[in-house]
Amino acid sequence: MTSAPAVPQSATPDLDDHLDVHLEDEEVAVVDAWWRAAMYLTVAQIYLGDNALLREPLRVEHIKPRLLGHWGTSPGLAFVYAHVSRLIRRTGQEAIYLAGPGHGGPALVAASWLEGSYSEIYPRVSRDAAGAQRLVRQFSTPGGIPSHVSVTTPGSIHEGGELGYVLVHAFGAVMDNPDLLALAVVGDGEAETGPLEGSWKGISFLNPQRDGAVLPVLHLNDAKISGPTVLGRKDPAEVRALLTGHGYEVVEVSGSDLPGMHHRFAAALEHCWTRIRSIQDDARSGGWDGSRPRWPMIVLRSPKGWTGPHEVDGVRVEGTFRSHQVPLSGVRENPAHLALLEQWLRSYRPEELFDADGAPTTGANDPVGALRMSATPAAGTGLPSADLVLRDFRDHAVDVTSPGAAQEESTRRLGRMLRDVYVDNPTSFRLFCPDETRSNRLGDVLDVSDRAFMEAVVDGDEQVSRDGRVMEVLSEHNCHGWLEGYTLTGRHGLFATYEAFAMVSASQTVQHSKWLEESLALSWRAPVPSLNVLLTSTAWRNDHNGFSHQGPGLIQVMLTHRAEVTRVYLPPDANCLLSVADHVLRSRSYVNLVVIDKQPQLQYLDIEAAAAHCAAGAGIWDWAGNDDGSEQPDVVLACAGDTPTLETVAAAQILRERLPALRTRVVNVVDLMGLVRPSDHPHGMPDTFFRELFTDDADVVFAFHGFPGAIHQLVHGRPDPGRFHVRGFVEQGTTTTPFDMTVLNRLSRYHLVIDALHNARTTPQGAQELEDWCTAKLAEHHAYVRLHMEDLPEIREWRVGGA
């Protein structure tokens, strides 16, 4: 065993005595050897460019030119991994490992190489001396792999980048995965983030009958990059109270003594696993009263940089923030440091850990085949998951006899479609929503599935139960993260949220897009179901809410992602929404953003026309314009989004009726990315189609749901983009009517008509009169608003300027 450095043991209570698991010496030896090998390879990755297995004395020229990486958290990550592997060996438990302290990348990469899965996936990094050499060379090196756990790391569904999501990913992974155990290591740095603190409550939504289990290991090592952590320094009694309050049974293991730590951690793990299985067995065999189980978790206190250099140049390193990254920094210049490094590396006794060929001798600790956590099918290693069973979306079509004849809450139709999806896919589809399923008119799903809730359900509650699969929690972070974990393990879902507050989880959208972008290049990663985001309660229809509830910013964020994964849809009505929904639910490896309001709105296309329109992504609405198929309309009125479409159709009607001499064409865009050049986006419409819609040179008045700059960006490089005059949300809003919102943002039908007149190819007789009429209409509106406000306080005086 590794000799224990003289670190004072924590004062916190160790695991209860009744957990008297005691490992035989041989068992300890197996786990400890594996742990030493993982640590050895971690240090080697950080330091060595050559002499990877230390088969010769260490010399300066073996050291990498630049030393990068994170040592501090790695020994703990490897320690936990070693012991979970032992548990898997003994029990056959299917498990997935999520490393919250994701900068411990080298430890996880080492684990995969030791288990053999790394070489199976990347044959050149073979399980021998040559492979070991490549393994250490590639780490944190240009052209190599990053220092954190990444998409390239076998067994991972969790990027070690932005902190905060290890538990939401773990909970998402085990939903409807009854046999899976997600081992989630939470670092005490990450534990300070809001999203992480908000994610302990996952157990309040986890049903032991049909879901798997999450076993959190809160790894307290006291320090972040250069300072202490709150949970690391809190009185252990407070930490215990906190986690007990979240609903967990807290099992604590602390210290650095060996083999004591092996015995205690093995006992803790044994205890937790037994408890988890007993909870599950009870629930699945009818012996459960339905109350939320007190799930176990582990608090592991071990020194930061455990087993690393204890002191360097007289300054304590092990157990302090100084071991966060590279604890011995001057090894190329300072022979004493070089000697210390060699001593450190040799303390793991590499000669015992690798055979003559350089293959690891630590196989006795490895589970077999797919039970290895670095090869678990749950992490996308293997065949694609099953597609959703989807009925014909036409089943829920709105009957549209003529454009604009019907009015309907479009998302209500989607709710009916999703109700069917729930029925037909009882264990592979979930809807995630921050407390707004009914408000978003998706409530029909609640007829076939309650909301999931494991805390007390009382008389008077409606459609809430432990058996529900509709996930409502007032946390965009939880909803988004659960869905990520759910889809990354092969299942399907939809996150429906308030448009303005989608920015709360925008960084998750960004990070998930990056994950998908990288995964597309790795053939061993099975394509995963897309992350579908539905935004409703939009900026334009927030009647009684104010400015803080009005913001279409997520579209803008989506446009920064790589084209391969980015899809943005703005269906103008219910039938288009159904067609789009059908498409996105069948798709894989995208982030699909769908934006449509929940309020009653005009319906334009019958279901077949809608399907064709959505398949094309955009089209000319002949019935709305009056250019009669001419190739040379005087002006094109384009629109994307429900409210802009309404105003555009109304503007076209005004023009048709009051200035028929002007040949106006109406183009509706559903698939926003169609506007991009085909060289820049797979959905980019061919130039010929673009010209068919927008002509070569006619001016285009474009009414857009989001910020106008988005359209300017998208049509860049198209023929004469300067002719696109975009109206959109220009950050004007308040508590007001939907129509006034369009006036405030200069996107109303009257503004569009005036824009059309100003930019049309010709100026027919009567154009000036029509402009005057529109101006008068707007003045009338302003007068009405002002009149209305006259009786209202001066609080809103500023607003008249805005209008």
Add this chain to the structure above:
Amino acid sequence: MTSAPAVPQSATPDLDDHLDVHLEDEEVAVVDAWWRAAMYLTVAQIYLGDNALLREPLRVEHIKPRLLGHWGTSPGLAFVYAHVSRLIRRTGQEAIYLAGPGHGGPALVAASWLEGSYSEIYPRVSRDAAGAQRLVRQFSTPGGIPSHVSVTTPGSIHEGGELGYVLVHAFGAVMDNPDLLALAVVGDGEAETGPLEGSWKGISFLNPQRDGAVLPVLHLNDAKISGPTVLGRKDPAEVRALLTGHGYEVVEVSGSDLPGMHHRFAAALEHCWTRIRSIQDDARSGGWDGSRPRWPMIVLRSPKGWTGPHEVDGVRVEGTFRSHQVPLSGVRENPAHLALLEQWLRSYRPEELFDADGAPTTGANDPVGALRMSATPAAGTGLPSADLVLRDFRDHAVDVTSPGAAQEESTRRLGRMLRDVYVDNPTSFRLFCPDETRSNRLGDVLDVSDRAFMEAVVDGDEQVSRDGRVMEVLSEHNCHGWLEGYTLTGRHGLFATYEAFAMVSASQTVQHSKWLEESLALSWRAPVPSLNVLLTSTAWRNDHNGFSHQGPGLIQVMLTHRAEVTRVYLPPDANCLLSVADHVLRSRSYVNLVVIDKQPQLQYLDIEAAAAHCAAGAGIWDWAGNDDGSEQPDVVLACAGDTPTLETVAAAQILRERLPALRTRVVNVVDLMGLVRPSDHPHGMPDTFFRELFTDDADVVFAFHGFPGAIHQLVHGRPDPGRFHVRGFVEQGTTTTPFDMTVLNRLSRYHLVIDALHNARTTPQGAQELEDWCTAKLAEHHAYVRLHMEDLPEIREWRVGGA
């Protein structure tokens, strides 16, 4: 007193008996009358368009055409407000009230009107019957005020929009505000969000000697919009454990019985206030051991919609989610409902609450003058706060004898400047940073101020103490929110964070921008110091981190805000950074985004040139180009951001040396918003200046730090925007060298030279040779990368395609 509805009392323990405060009947009467008045006015705002004070029998025509608003949370908010007012009256405590359940807007507006501050600020909403009429009319009405607490609400620094930030705002408000008590009501809906859960730990950073106190009231009423809440339904013992674990002393008050609730809540408040004062007195009189105090907080359990309709049409409403918004919805159509509404309104006995003129008779509960929470100076009601004391920023200038001669970590100079700011402004400036102050090269501030930390400090810790004012917590949400609270109460600060992870708090940036946008129109709100955000560790220099750490997305988000508040600066070197920093620290009411990397970088301008350059916002760098002041350069090389500037200057050098016949101009842009038309942004440079820089018609090769679309957006409407060819971050990244990052994103010097050659007005002799040379250079780089990778696993094969 209001008669108590028959709501079962919660099973949780009431306040300890030893808190035996018992109010005299007259005292109860004063508080209860005020509470009834606030509730009456809340119901009136939701329902009544006329007959505001119910001086005649209620008729259908008094009812608003559309019923909007949130009743459920309002009685609790008003109850707490009434009692805190009583406490203020008795103690003279300076207090500010933050309503987490911000949709209880009508209760807070009612409070302000009752206290008189509403009429002082908005005289037409007078404190009489006519004013009451206007008060109810304006609520949730077009042209009126939103249903949630907003910028227009006197006494508020906290918008009732996006949930999660009530505690971060409260903690920010009391930092360096030793006499202030921030009463923060946390709703059980909001309590589910990640940011809120992550913000309880504010007390781990709050020093009772020099900071004020936050008194959280966790208001559990069991339900959100249509379902139960986790904390509302958890075993109360777990809730207690959770909050105890966060470090609080938990005082619980539950029930709906009256006057019992008055007695118990008054006692709880008394207890908490006494405890807070005792903590503060101890700390300030030397009787403190320095350990983190156990600050008190209140858990208030009261029925949702307390005192509202108990049952409607046989269905229970009070105490359930059904009272979340408008509990009686059919009052216009259903006479029985109308009668119920009248009965409900009259249950508050309005005839006792308003005098003959309609003025409230509840003044006995109001604190005087600025002690009224709706008139607290802390909430920006009054004179602007003091400016920062700032020395000459030139003190820390880098000595630049010629462009590019020196290399320097630019942010280190900023660190020295901020060190002085700390010294000169000991109680009105703080730096907020997620654990990265030293890593961001701002560590010099730690020479004069430690990091703040109230948990245990141990041997070996460096620059950490309870007296520190550098705020480090691994939570962007806390950092951003604390700074918001700090600046909204008149103090100054800077949030420095990792560029890629700035998206974590992007929604806070959005919401704060919206707050500032609205506040500019309200003359009674004093201008507040700007929210300054510094992004460092940028996409281009994330050498050993991977793709997840590379993302300049916040710039894109900033561009969606209104021009009045949006400022984006990309200083190319240290001296420009100092000048920009001086400017933003003096500014008010903006969100200033400053982006510059922390790594050593070339220095271009001496300090006077830098100051002049930043004042202009952009300029021609004659020394870099070779058009010798010609008005007709063949091509313009423009740049914004440090790495793009480096590549542009290098490209210009290549062109100068290898193709001197080509007249190249170099333009550097610091103030990004200068690119926008002056009609669209106050910083927009005049067209004459724009033409001086970019000419009328020369092609511009623009190297940009962020996503290229941003520049396309910004130059829209400028002369011939199609001539701007933008290179920027196009979402290509990996673990690689800084130079390779520029190659991957096609922004390298060689790409820029080729772009210049392709777009120049003329094609001098030798252009093709130079292009060939650049292509060869890029091929050489690719070969080098490929060679380098040859020894590396196939894991990165995909990458070659990217390059």
